[in-house]
Every structure is written in C-alpha cells, then in structure tokens.
Amino acid sequence: MEEDWGDIFRSIQNFVSPEQEIAEEIRDIGADNEDYVNRMLGRENRIAIAGLTSCLPSRIMHHGWLLQVRNTAIDNIVTIGGPFGVRQITIYAAVTYVDRFLSVMPIKNERFRIPVLLGMACLNLASEVLERYEHQVDLSEYEKFADYDETTIMDMTDHVIHQFGETVTCVTPIQFTKYFLSRFCRDNTRTEYARIKTVHVIMSTLGDVRLMSLRPFIVGLAATLLASNPNILNEGQIATEISALPPNWLIPL
Structure with missing residues (x-):
C-alpha cells in the first residue's frame, strides 16, 4: 500500500534545513535508559486501549479515496513545516494524527472536502504537544499557504481532538532512537551518522500506511538496527541483537 508520492515524498526527504538539524541535535529526544522506554511503552498501550492506533490500511481497502485525502494533508504539513524549521519528530507526529483521524472519523460518504485544513490542524496539534511555545x-x-484563518484552523484542531476523545498522547519511533543507538551502535565514531540515518529511515516510512500502523517502538527499533548495523542480513543476526533487550518487551521477529 505504499504510494508513489512523487514531489510529496521528495519533499519529505529533502525539507530538512540546517536550522532543523541543529534543533534536533541541541534538543535531545528521548533517553537511553530502560525506565524511559517502559514509560513510552505504557503510552503506546494507553493509545491502543483508547482505540486510537491506526487502522487506515484496512479502511483504505473499502474507501480508497482516503489515501488521496491523506496525501493532500501530508503535502500541506510538509509545505508548512519545512520552511518554518519544524522538527522532524513534529512532522511525524502530525502525520500520525492525520492517520488517527482518518481511522476514527465517521464516514458518511466518499467525500472529504478539507484535507488541507486537516493537515494544518494536525500540524498545529503536533506543535502544541511537542514544540516549545517559542518554537511553534x-x-x-x-494563512499564507491556504485560505483559512486562525479561527477556522483552531476550530478544526478542536474537532480533531474531539474525534480522539480528548486523548492527544502521541508516541513516535524517533523517541526510541536514543536508547536503541546506545545498544546497537557500538562504534562511537558512527553514532551521529547512525542517528541521522535512523531518522531518515523513520521519515521514509511516512509513505506507507502499513508501516505507519505498526507500533512506534518496533519501527524505531528496526530503523536504528538497520542504520547501526548495515551488515545485518538475516533473521538470526537480528535475533541475536534483540536478545540483549529485556525479554518482557516481547519483541516479535
């Protein structure tokens, strides 16, 4: 179910500005201890219990037009977020909110007229949740990107939150990378390269609704393992690396 996004996907890959890279480096994301990971896994569970994990792959099978709505919303998120230096984690969270909204919204007919506004609302919500006030x-x-005023965007943001049952908790794979880098990247001279590569791999999953419906923990683990150990070629090698992690995390191969 991966789409050929053309310009949309290239924008996601290329929108990172030097200012964004600096912001990602200065503002550490996540922690490298098991207590932190357990807290994040607890958030994942609460999201699942609230029924807010993405079921978009199965929904698209019955309502194919949702994919175009999604693409338009994401295109708008990247168009706005890129020039203003919004961090990649915030872009990812905004797309997560888009998928969540399209998974839970009532479908009355095969038409959704405001995908651009949905993208704006989800980016606004992600910024409120993840960005400091001065960076929002x-x-x-x-308004420079579409004909919607502040009130309309805020109203749509409130509507999105209402559809989520007021639960705006969001977990992204990027939040796990600091921990996994400390476990998988054994060459300290490659740590920064592996971090950047990991985030690039994670951002590339935005184009596939199936990957976006997986647990962020699993996506973060796989991306970090791939970036840290490019020579891992088979399931046995992967199992060896994963075996060093706490068994109660129940990581599927």
Missing part, C-alpha cells in the same frame, strides 16, 4: 509556528503564518 504562529497560526497567522498558516
């Missing part, structure tokens, strides 16, 4: 994009700036 002012809603007045959004």
Whole structure:
C-alpha cells in the first residue's frame, strides 16, 4: 500500500534545513535508559486501549479515496513545516494524527472536502504537544499557504481532538532512537551518522500506511538496527541483537 508520492515524498526527504538539524541535535529526544522506554511503552498501550492506533490500511481497502485525502494533508504539513524549521519528530507526529483521524472519523460518504485544513490542524496539534511555545509556528503564518484563518484552523484542531476523545498522547519511533543507538551502535565514531540515518529511515516510512500502523517502538527499533548495523542480513543476526533487550518487551521477529 505504499504510494508513489512523487514531489510529496521528495519533499519529505529533502525539507530538512540546517536550522532543523541543529534543533534536533541541541534538543535531545528521548533517553537511553530502560525506565524511559517502559514509560513510552505504557503510552503506546494507553493509545491502543483508547482505540486510537491506526487502522487506515484496512479502511483504505473499502474507501480508497482516503489515501488521496491523506496525501493532500501530508503535502500541506510538509509545505508548512519545512520552511518554518519544524522538527522532524513534529512532522511525524502530525502525520500520525492525520492517520488517527482518518481511522476514527465517521464516514458518511466518499467525500472529504478539507484535507488541507486537516493537515494544518494536525500540524498545529503536533506543535502544541511537542514544540516549545517559542518554537511553534504562529497560526497567522498558516494563512499564507491556504485560505483559512486562525479561527477556522483552531476550530478544526478542536474537532480533531474531539474525534480522539480528548486523548492527544502521541508516541513516535524517533523517541526510541536514543536508547536503541546506545545498544546497537557500538562504534562511537558512527553514532551521529547512525542517528541521522535512523531518522531518515523513520521519515521514509511516512509513505506507507502499513508501516505507519505498526507500533512506534518496533519501527524505531528496526530503523536504528538497520542504520547501526548495515551488515545485518538475516533473521538470526537480528535475533541475536534483540536478545540483549529485556525479554518482557516481547519483541516479535
């Protein structure tokens, strides 16, 4: 179910500015201890219990038009987020919110007229959750990209939150990478390269609704393992690496 996004996908791969890279480095994301990972896994479980994990792959099978809505919303997220230096974790979270909304919204007919507004609302929500106030994009700036005023964007943001049952908790694979890098990247001279490569791999999953429906923990683990150990070629080697992690995490191969 991976789409050929053309310009959309290339934008996601290339929108990172030097300012964003600096912001990612200065503002550490995650922690490298098991207590932190357990807390994040607890958040994953709460999201699942609330029924807010993405079921978009199965929904698209019956309502194919949802994929175009998704693509338009993501294109708008990248178009706005890139120029303003929004961090990659925030972009990822915004797409997660898009998938979550399209998974839970009532479908009355095969038409959704405001995908651009949905992208704006989800980016606004992700920024409120993950960005410090001084780094959030002012809603007045959004108006330069589409004919929606601040009130309309806020109303849509409130509607998205309402559809989520007021639960805006979000977990991304990027939040696990610091821990996994400390376990999988044994060459300290490659740590920064592996970190950047890991985030690039994670961001590339935005194009596949099936991968986006997986647990963030699993996506973060796989991406970090791939970036840290490019010579891993088979299931046995993967199992060896994973065996060093706590068994109660129940990691599927």
